[in-house]
Amino acid sequence: MAEREKTTADVVPPLLERHWTSLAERRFPIGSPRRHSTPLCFLVVAVKQATVEITTDAISRRPASPRASVIQPQNKKSWPMAFRRALKRTVVVGAGAVATVFGLSHLIEYRKTQARLAHVAAEAELQVPCADELPSRQAQLTALKTTEEFDVLVVGGGATGAGCALDAVTRNLKTALVERSDFSSGTSSRSTKLIHGGVRYLQKAIMQLDYEQYMMVKEALHERANLLEIAPHLSAPLPIMLPVYKWWQLPYYWAGIKMYDLVAGIQCLKSSYVLSKTKALELFPMLKKDKLVGAIVYYDGQHNDARMNLAIALTAARHGAAIANYTEVVHLLKTKDPQTGKEKVCGAHCRDVITGQEFDVKAKCVINATGPFTDSLRKMDNQETSNICQPSAGVHIVIPGYYSPDNMGLLDPATSDGRVIFFLPWEKMTIAGTTDTPTNVTAHPIPGEDDINFILREVRNYLSPDVEVRRGDVLAAWSGIRPLVTDPNSKDTQSICRNHIVSISDSGLVTIAGGKWTTYRSMAEETLDAAIKAHGLSAEPCKTVGLMLEGAKGWTPTxxxxxxxxxxxxxxxxxxxxxxxxxxxxxxxxxxxxxxxxxxxxxxxxxxxxxxxxxxxxxxxxxxxxxxxxxxxxxxxxxxxxxxxxxxxxxxxxxxxxxxxxxxxxxxxxxxxxxxxxxxxxxxxxxxSEQLTRTSEINLDYQEVVRYKKRFHKFDKESKGFITTVDVQRVLDSINVHIDENALHEILNEVDLNKNGQIEIDEFLQ
Missing domain, CATH: 1.10.8.870 (Alpha-glycerophosphate oxidase, cap domain)
Known part of the structure; x- marks a missing residue:
């Protein structure tokens, strides 16, 4: 009996040690920097596995004979002693576990604090002053016209171009940026509004054992953490639900999402978790109930993309960059290299789109960051160069906010044609998208009806049949052009580069193309590193990690x-x-x-x-x-x-x-x-408008329909298919009837059955 006591009580520490070590070695090999910072989840798994083995081991050690397990009267005193020893060891192990978890949590917080302090230190090291007042556009144009020579001229005012300008000016380089339209007028304002690493890219990396895809996700997750920190007013973490409708998918998706957390490391926003069917429906009541097994929730970032782009550009301006929107490049300036005799790009001849005035902007280095229009500027440099941009259109729609919870998005990981659809709350509305269709490069992309209906069909597949998403619920729709590129240095000219590329032409034009919104900063850093090396510029190291953007200083949640x-x-x-x-x-x-x-x-x-x-x-x-x-x-x-x-x-x-x-x-x-x-x-x-002008089913006789349609069209002068407060106010003004604007809105809201701000023909007749 004494031998049995000892075996059962003393087996706990060796088992815990053995399981802790095996789990740690499996996740963090010897020499790994995170070997001693095992997360709480692995601690819990270790304890659970140890407990299972203790129980199994104890059961296996029970005597075969039932009589052997009967407690003899003479051994009663040994049980309290064994119990005390077991209790003591349990307390020690428990205290050690608690201390370890407490220590690890503080270690993670310490590392985050150190990262923030490093960001603050990097900002303090900036030699470039930050202006309290933004220069006017006219002052910026004057600087472009009168500066003898810039170190860097960036062409393109999207996220990447603005990022390049900010990176350059904070390295103490004399920097200029021109954009032929408005900042963020193209692709950068037409995104899904997510700051993410890309769950689907990680899936491809694992399934195809693709190291490049893995590193792309890892880089994006690092940049996600930085972007959330440098513009907290414009960005925030967003939980995204992945509903599961087949039992076998639950462990599959759970493993993938946990890997996503693991790749993020200490920069993981919040740990993902599994929801039961009941809890999933409680958080997302509009979800389709039929065959729902449960759901997995993970975290990514969300931002106001156009405002974020503008914040980057304005931050560059405050640090001394001369930036001007509505300033287009007419042609590149070139000069002959006296040593080689080759022509080198030395600036650009520009035009103020608003006034029509033209002028030269000279620079030691010109960076092409024009997104989908990459090839246009490359051909200004060399007409013989081949195209590298393969544009793809992505359509998004906006529907009323009541179609999604205020604080949770939805991911459809496998649409009917193999794409991914996001269904996200944004600015108190719901945004859904995106599509992926080859297109032509244009400054004015138009959302197609087929793409809009495709998104609506996919959304309906995941929502309850009680929730009928109608075409009339689409309040806005837009199309953005993704600048997918092929690497000009690759032998396989047909293969699309999944990341971004930085190339330098024979004349010295630096081109940055492709990439993702989330990684704009690291792309800019890589581009400037290449430009500085190619043109022999004297510059300091990159200082944009942790550099707070316009509006971030002085912001608090309250x-x-x-x-x-x-x-x-x-x-x-x-x-x-x-x-x-x-x-x-x-x-x-x-x-x-x-x-x-x-x-x-x-x-x-x-x-x-x-x-x-x-x-x-x-x-x-x-x-x-x-x-x-x-x-x-x-x-x-x-x-x-x-x-x-x-x-x-x-x-x-x-x-x-x-x-x-x-x-x-x-x-x-x-x-x-x-x-x-x-x-x-x-x-x-x-x-x-075209959709709403189609006649709906109406339970009125023919004469009534004709009469009421005539009345409707008196308001709908432009044949839009709906009327608004503007239309009603115009008619009322024509007959000298005046109604308070707020009162008019209240009246129309009563008639507006689907609450989209418009009175459609069927609502009018009803």
Missing amino acids: LYIRLVQDYGLENEVAQHLASTYGGKAYDVAKMAEVTGQRWPIVGKRLVSEFPYIESEVLYAIKEYACTAIDVLARRTRLGFLNVQAADEALPRIVQIMGKELDWSQERKTAELEAAKKFLYHEMGYRSR
Whole structure:
């Protein structure tokens, strides 16, 4: 009996040690930097496995004879002693486990703190001063015209181009950037709004044993952590649910998502977890219940892409870069190298698109960061060069926010044609996409009806049959062009590069193409490293890791409360300003006009349903907005959220900008027409109108239908298929009837059955 006591009690420490060691060695080989920082999950697994083996071992050691297990009276005193020893060892092991977990958690926090301190130190080392006031666009153009020679000229104002400008100027290089349209007017403002490493890329890396894909995911996850830190007002972690409808998929997807967490390491936003069917439906009530097994939730980042792009560009401007939107490159400047006799790129001949004035910008190095238009600039350099860009169109749609929870997205990992669809909350709406279709390069991509319907079909597959997503629910739609590229240095010219490429032509033109939004910073760093080496520039090391972007300083999660208290803004408006402008929200609030009401005191809305206020239009001009489209689509995101609301706000936006910029009546009219054309074609207004003009089933006799249709078309002068407050107000004004705008909105909201801000023909008849 004494021998049995000893065996059962003393087996605990060796088993724990053996299992701890085996698990640690399997995950972290000897020499691994994280060998001594095993996460809590592995500690729990170790303890659980040890417990199982202890139980199994103890059972295997039981005497074969039932009589041997009977406690004899003379051995009663030994049991309390054995119990005390077992209890003591359990306490020791438990205390050790708790201490280990506590220590590991503090180690992780310590490492994160050290990373933040390193970022702060890197920012403090910057030799480039940061201006308190942004230079005006005119001042920036003057700098471009009068500077004798820049070290670097970046062509392209998207995320990558702005990132290159910021990287260059913080290395103490004299930097210029030109963009032929507005900052983020192309692909960078038309993304899925995610800051992610790419779960599907990791899946390919594992299934195909592709090290390049693995490193691409690892780099993206590192950049994700940095981007969330340097612009906390514009970005945040977002839980994304992956619903599972087959039992065998649960361990498969769980293993893949856990690997995603593992690759992120200490930069993992939050650990993924499994949900039961009941819990999944509780968190996502709209989910299809039939055959649902459960769900897996993982975390990625989400951001306001156009505002993030602008923040990068404005940060570069504050550090001394001369940046100008609506400034296009007409042709490249070249000079002959006296040593080799070869022509070298030495700048660009540019044109101010707004005034038509042309001028030269000379630079030691020119960087081509024009996204889908990469080949256009490469052919300016050399007409004989072959194309490397293989453009692909990705369409997204926006539907009302009630189709998804406020704080959780949805991932469809395998659509009917093998693509991936995201279904995400964004700006209190729901965004769904994307598609992947070969296309031609254009500055004005248009979302196709087939792509819109494809997304709607895929969304319906994952939502409950009770939730009917209709075509009329699509409030906006857009198409963005992905600049997929082939490596010009590769022997296989037909293979698409899954990452980005940096190439340097014989004349010295540096091209950065491809890549992802999330990795813009590391792409810029690699590009500048290559440019500095190729052109022999004298520069400091990269300092953009941890460099806070425009608005990040002064932002706190409770900033909006101060805005409400200090300025008398509505709570919703204050939250919007804080999450859009960060610490600069105070400047926007100071520019807001008094409403003349008891509450809110300041902050007149552009449209009643959205928190955008009139002072944002004035502040947008300070942020280099030159057209009404800039304000609708990129300074505010109204055009991307609801094209009808954007159309309603348009006249007031033009009025405010016209007064501030002293526009003529002709210019105001041109701005209205251009913005309406943009909304009609590029933001899905046209396809929406065509869809809504189709006759719905109506339970009225023929004469009634004809009579009411005539009345409807008196309001719908433009044959859009729906009417809005603007249409009603126009008719009322024509008969000298005046109704308060808020009252009119309330009246129409009662008729607006699907709550999309528009009265459609079937709603009107009902």
